[in-house]
Amino acid sequence: MLATVIRTRVSPVDSLSPAVLAPRPHAGGSLADFDQIGTVISVRRNEALFREGDPGRFWFRVLIGALRSSRLLPDGRRHISGFTLPGDFVGLEDIYRFTAEAVSNATLMRYSRQTIDGLVEQQPGLGRCLLKLVCGDLDTAQSQMLLLGRKNAAEKLASFLLTMADRNGKADRISLPMTRCDIADYLGLTTETVSRVFSQLRSEGVITLRASSEVGLKNRSALQALAAAA
Amino acid sequence: MLATVIRTRVSPVDSLSPAVLAPRPHAGGSLADFDQIGTVISVRRNEALFREGDPGRFWFRVLIGALRSSRLLPDGRRHISGFTLPGDFVGLEDIYRFTAEAVSNATLMRYSRQTIDGLVEQQPGLGRCLLKLVCGDLDTAQSQMLLLGRKNAAEKLASFLLTMADRNGKADRISLPMTRCDIADYLGLTTETVSRVFSQLRSEGVITLRASSEVGLKNRSALQALAAAA
């Protein structure tokens, strides 16, 4: 096991773009209050932020980089329930229900759960914000269940690429921080199948791949047709 | 489209067992306050309580019967994100994210969202209760994603049967209110595969089937071994 998975460093917070630090649109304004009470920390690629079953003493928000939230079956099969990207929160539970690891070197804000509970006690609007955040996560989870249970490999990858593009500022080129294996464990596929569908989409001219992690969306409507609903 | 999906009837609430009306163990005591402000309604099998995209004006709790929450792809493929059984809540969103229909004739408590918001405003503990409820739903959803993405048909059905038995009071015989098709759409399978796995488990002596909806758990540890983690 890793000895110390969380290491505190001096904050590079001044170099962050304001857009990243601003609350997410649907989160409501009050979340900005949290910026006062957080600590900036860093985690390195593949380090765990917390593990399934740990007491949930902190809440986190990604500033730079990306996290993955995963669960394991006893025989080692893994599923990734989500990726946490800049601006997103993770870890609002009494006891963590999954393991959170860094997909790439990442910089985070860490909020003490006690402090948050205190703030919520004072400002009831903040509680509504948290409730909305978790309801949004639930909505996302239900979309993902539809994907996992009812979409084929190409539809899964198309949905994934469109979602990543949207979260990445709706650009037509995305830089994927996670490996093919991470994507496979997120979509309920194997790395080989993910790789094959990437190749297939490229050969059809739907996407470009200048490097394996650099995806250009050449034909968005084709992707949307594949993704069907999302 | 159904003209009136919600019909109010005189309450048969006196006939309910106290266990059903009591708050769920992990929900905290304050939820009992809601019993004062609700209306008892009935829905008939296959009637919709609300539909994806409707404004979320009510919150519901099942007293008798069962509901299914489902989403559709444009071509008709369906996924059921969950079943709502006696004691469970459903519909805590600004805008409903899925369609809720009755799996069997059902009796529900209906709470106005406005009234709930007012109560939460007065009692901050209530907000924490709701947050915990939604976090629990998120936990369940993530387990289900692991199931959908990484378990095979037999493992899926074993997990499902054990979960249903637990929710049904941990008995060794369960009466399934939903059809094979509902189960299939919940587990990301087809009705044929569900039926085949039922037959296979019966032929292995793991379960009994006196009727297609009456399942006896003969060999719980075999089911648990199949379900692996859940």
Added chain:
DNA sequence: CGGGGCGTTGAAAAGCGTCAACCCTTGTGG
């Protein structure tokens, strides 16, 4: 008595997984 919904079973097909080989990049140590 008849019809429709639901469930079961069989045979064939397809999609995805498994296994294996190979390439490329990166980083490490001699």
Added chain:
DNA sequence: CCACAAGGGTTGACGCTTTTCAACGCCCCG
């Protein structure tokens, strides 16, 4: 500076699980 190892990615061949398509039985209700 180069050699080599390790991790990630791609591609091919093959096989298995699940889906698809079809037929049929059962039960309930009109």
